Amino acid sequence: MNTLKREKQLSNSDLHDTVKVFCRLRPLQDECELPSIKLVSPTTLTLSSECKTKQIRKGCNYVFRHVFTSYSGQREVFEHVALPLLEDLITGKNGLLFTYGVTGSGKTYTLTGDQTSPGIMPSCINTLFNSVGDRQAQKYLIKSDRMNGFEMQSENEALEERFQETKSGKRLRTIKKTVADKIMYSNDGTRLKNINDECIYSIFVSYTEIYNNAVYDLLDESNSKILQAKIIREDWQKNMYVNGVEEVEVKSAAEAFELFYMGQKRKRMAHTLLNAESSRSHSIFNIRVVQLIQNVQGDIPSETMIKVGQLSLVDLAGSERCNRTNNTGIRLKEASSINNSLMTLRTCLEVLRENQTTGSTKVIPYRDSRLTLLFKNYFEGEGQVRMIVCINPSEQDCEENLQVLKFAEITQEVQVTKPESRYQQFRTPNAKSTPRETPKTTKSKGVPAFSFGPKIPIIKLDFENLEETSAGIEKVLKCLQVRKIRGVQNKREFSSKEKHFRKRLLNINQESVLTQAEVRNLKAILKKEKLLSQNLNVKITDLETANHCMQSKNNELENVVRTLQLTIDEKNLKLNQNCLEQQKNKQKLAIQSEKLNKELEDKLRQQRYHMEVEMQAKDLKLKKMKEIIESEEVAHEQQFASEMFSKVVEANENNPLHNFSSTATTRSTLTNKNTLNRGRAKAGDVWLEHNSIKPIPLNTVMQPSMKKRKSVDKLKKAADVTNAKQTKYCLIAQESDGAGDVETKLYKGDIIPTCGGGAQVVFNGVECLREESPTRMPLTPRDK
Numbered sequence: 001m002n003t004l005k006r007e008k009q010l011s012n013s014d015l016h017d018t019v020k021v022f023c024r025l026r027p028l029q030d031e032c033e034l035p036s037i038k039l040v041s042p043t044t045l046t047l048s049s050e051c052k053t054k055q056i057r058k059g060c061n062y063v064f065r066h067v068f069t070s071y072s073g074q075r076e077v078f079e080h081v082a083l084p085l086l087e088d089l090i091t092g093k094n095g096l097l098f099t100y101g102v103t104g105s106g107k108t109y110t111l112t113g114d115q116t117s118p119g120i121m122p123s124c125i126n127t128l129f130n131s132v133g134d135r136q137a138q139k140y141l142i143k144s145d146r147m148n149g150f151e152m153q154s155e156n157e158a159l160e161e162r163f164q165e166t167k168s169g170k171r172l173r174t175i176k177k178t179v180a181d182k183i184m185y186s187n188d189g190t191r192l193k194n195i196n197d198e199c200i201y202s203i204f205v206s207y208t209e210i211y212n213n214a215v216y217d218l219l220d221e222s223n224s225k226i227l228q229a230k231i232i233r234e235d236w237q238k239n240m241y242v243n244g245v246e247e248v249e250v251k252s253a254a255e256a257f258e259l260f261y262m263g264q265k266r267k268r269m270a271h272t273l274l275n276a277e278s279s280r281s282h283s284i285f286n287i288r289v290v291q292l293i294q295n296v297q298g299d300i301p302s303e304t305m306i307k308v309g310q311l312s313l314v315d316l317a318g319s320e321r322c323n324r325t326n327n328t329g330i331r332l333k334e335a336s337s338i339n340n341s342l343m344t345l346r347t348c349l350e351v352l353r354e355n356q357t358t359g360s361t362k363v364i365p366y367r368d369s370r371l372t373l374l375f376k377n378y379f380e381g382e383g384q385v386r387m388i389v390c391i392n393p394s395e396q397d398c399e400e401n402l403q404v405l406k407f408a409e410i411t412q413e414v415q416v417t418k419p420e421s422r423y424q425q426f427r428t429p430n431a432k433s434t435p436r437e438t439p440k441t442t443k444s445k446g447v448p449a450f451s452f453g454p455k456i457p458i459i460k461l462d463f464e465n466l467e468e469t470s471a472g473i474e475k476v477l478k479c480l481q482v483r484k485i486r487g488v489q490n491k492r493e494f495s496s497k498e499k500h501f502r503k504r505l506l507n508i509n510q511e512s513v514l515t516q517a518e519v520r521n522l523k524a525i526l527k528k529e530k531l532l533s534q535n536l537n538v539k540i541t542d543l544e545t546a547n548h549c550m551q552s553k554n555n556e557l558e559n560v561v562r563t564l565q566l567t568i569d570e571k572n573l574k575l576n577q578n579c580l581e582q583q584k585n586k587q588k589l590a591i592q593s594e595k596l597n598k599e600l601e602d603k604l605r606q607q608r609y610h611m612e613v614e615m616q617a618k619d620l621k622l623k624k625m626k627e628i629i630e631s632e633e634v635a636h637e638q639q640f641a642s643e644m645f646s647k648v649v650e651a652n653e654n655n656p657l658h659n660f661s662s663t664a665t666t667r668s669t670l671t672n673k674n675t676l677n678r679g680r681a682k683a684g685d686v687w688l689e690h691n692s693i694k695p696i697p698l699n700t701v702m703q704p705s706m707k708k709r710k711s712v713d714k715l716k717k718a719a720d721v722t723n724a725k726q727t728k729y730c731l732i733a734q735e736s737d738g739a740g741d742v743e744t745k746l747y748k749g750d751i752i753p754t755c756g757g758g759a760q761v762v763f764n765g766v767e768c769l770r771e772e773s774p775t776r777m778p779l780t781p782r783d784k
């Protein structure tokens with residue numbers, strides 16, 4: 001397995017020239033969480049196994065100049081990182097310190113901190129004022145020209161300005177004392193050792209921010225609500241600066257903190273209007289220390305030199321990725337702008353490193369972003385550059401931290417030339433104009449710009465005292481010679497100054513041409529923006545109208561929904577009432593039916609009891625009747641059976657098909673069934689009426705009841721009897737006694753199908769119809 005262990009050891013000589021990169025780990029919010037970053041040594045760290053990013057290079061170490069752990073205090077960070085920059089600043093050297101890292105990794109905390117643990121900015125301010133003490137120049141003796149330069153005023157001018165300020169109350173701070181107390185940071189009394197006792201100092205601060213690639217002056221008091229974007233320009237020394245930026249001279253730490261507080265307030269206010277957050281912009285707090293060195297000859301200051309040092313403290317915006325934050329709209333624009341500027345910073349440093357290591361001369365794209373353009377000079381050797389990489393060792397930030405570490409890796413390989421102090425500006429109190437170009441070692445004397453040499457002495461021509469006269473002439477000659485030499489020098493100086501002046505004029509002209517072009521561009525941009533804004537206004541109006549329509553429609557629909565809802569509610573109420581009534585009715589019905597059932601059961605029980613009693617009585621009666629009938633009928637039966645038998649035999653003779661099982665069976669069945677089945681013919685029974693003779697119809701009142709019948713005179717085929725529909729059989733016989741009486745006898749029986757498919761007739765009764773003549777003689781007992 002190829003171990004990718006890579007550890008960069010920075011050589012001592014490199015340390016002086018490279019960008020010095022420090023790392024600060026912030027404490028984890030959740031104490032139970034395991035850190036995704038592991039400290040290998042005080043200068044080295046590595047990503048731990050908790051970091052589950054795909055891009056992780058296992059075993060890869062990242063080396064810094066120093067790693068501040070979560071236990072490192074603000075003081076430690078200040079002493080290691082910012083104090084050397086302050087020492088440079090006080091001697092007129094420039095320095096740039098920026099914090100870089102993911103959102104929430106502690107950049108602002110490191111730079112600003114809070115009252116009890118002041119960050120780098122308040123510590124720098126406190127240390128500066130502790131060190132300068134009473135060696136401060138009088139206010140307004142030095143004045144910013146708002147073009148990266150300084151002017152020197154006479155004491156009277158400065159006094160006048162101070163007087164005007166007090167009179168107008170222009171710079172009187174508006175914040176309350178309670179707020180002023182709150183914005184004070186604790187001061188531990190640290191002092192710088194390299195203060196020059198022969199100098200007096202003036203401290204200036206400016207506070208700017210870069211938001212969406214536009215520079216805003218946070219101390220600009222011209223319009224307190226809307227911040228105007230500023231342009232970045234290059235001064236005559238090729239230094240980049242924010243044109244027209246407000247540089248305020250501060251005479252105490254409190255004043256500086258007040259300005260910082262006001263700048264932050266303005267930033268918040270402007271951002272509320274722009275719908276942005278503080279961490280969405282890069283903020284730059286600039287401290288400039290102007291050092292005045294005055295050489296005094298007698299009572300008159302013979303020469304005045306100015307050295308200017310600048311320290312830029314930059315709080316970069318968070319470097320998170322767009323897809324993690326799911327930004328859209330303005331946030332996406334902000335994020336891409338932040339990422340673009342950070343990307344450009346990265347590209348610039350990469351190209352710079354490549355140019356330095358390979359000797360190539362690739363163009364560094366400083367102009368691609370305002371951030372890199374503003375700090376171009378630092379990367380090209382105008383001062384020390386230090387970076388604090390802030391890291392939140394939480395697992396969530398793991399992937400972003402990896403990107404940050406990679407950036408840190410590139411940055412610390414970039415070389416910057418060692419800064420050196422120089423006289424940036426010079427101005428004598430009596431001269432009004434500021435010489436723009438001041439060679440580092442140029443010294444100007446407190447005498448008129450052009451001197452014509454010593455005055456020509458006045459001599460008296462005294463021919464009597466020739467010696468004195470000739471000495472005087474000699475003096476005049478000498479003086480004239482000196483004046484001649486001075487004249488030549490003056491001529492030379494004049495021509496060089498003229499040259500220089502022309503050159504400056506040319507530069508100014510070029511600058512003015514460039515400015516004009518810039519103004520033209522800006523005007524074109526403004527025009528475009530105005531057009532865009534007009535279009536947007538039209539769109540907004542359209543959308544507002546549409547929105548209005550939609551809202552009225554929506555209101556109507558809401559009304560409809562409300563009425564429908566009311567109807568539904570009413571119906572639901574009725575439905576519920578109906579349900580309740582139904583349930584009540586059901587309950588009532590159930591109670592009633594239960595009552596009825598009970599009553600019926602009681603009645604049934606009573607009836608059953610009565611019937612049983614009746615039945616028993618009837619049974620008793622029947623038994624008695626049976627006994628009587630049986631004794632009476634024995635004789636009749638025998639006679640009837642013999643009659644029946646003869647009739648059937650007779651009928652059988654006429655119809656051989658008539659299938660009777662046996663005479664004996666018939667007789668016995670007849671005997672048994674006669675009493676039981678007589679008169680039990682049902683209404684639905686079909687009768688087979690067998691008229692073997694043609695009977696004379698009798699007009700008796702009672703007639704046989706055979707509603708459904710089939711009359712046959714002969715039984716020709718078996719089907720006549722076996723027809724399943726026919727259930728009753730009736731054989732008709734008629735007799736006449738000759739005296740006029742006629743008797744018809746109907747022998748009745750049930751047709752019962754047999755197992756063999758035939759049928760048998762079981763006789764069970766005889767009906768007799770008798771018609772007697774009213775004229776007939778009564779029968780003698782013999783006749784009977």
Ligand SMILES: Nc1ncnc2c1ncn2[C@@H]1O[C@H](COP(=O)(O)OP(=O)(O)OP(=O)(O)O)[C@@H](O)[C@H]1O
Nearest residue numbers: 026027102103104105106107108109110279317318
């Ligand atoms: N070293 C630290 N010790 C204690 N608290 C810290 C430390 N670093 C950061 N914090 C806390 O973490 C929180 C976030 O820090 P800070 O606002 O400085 O992050 P940031 O990187 O500036 O974020 P942004 O990019 O959003 O501005 C703050 O509440 C701060 O107090």
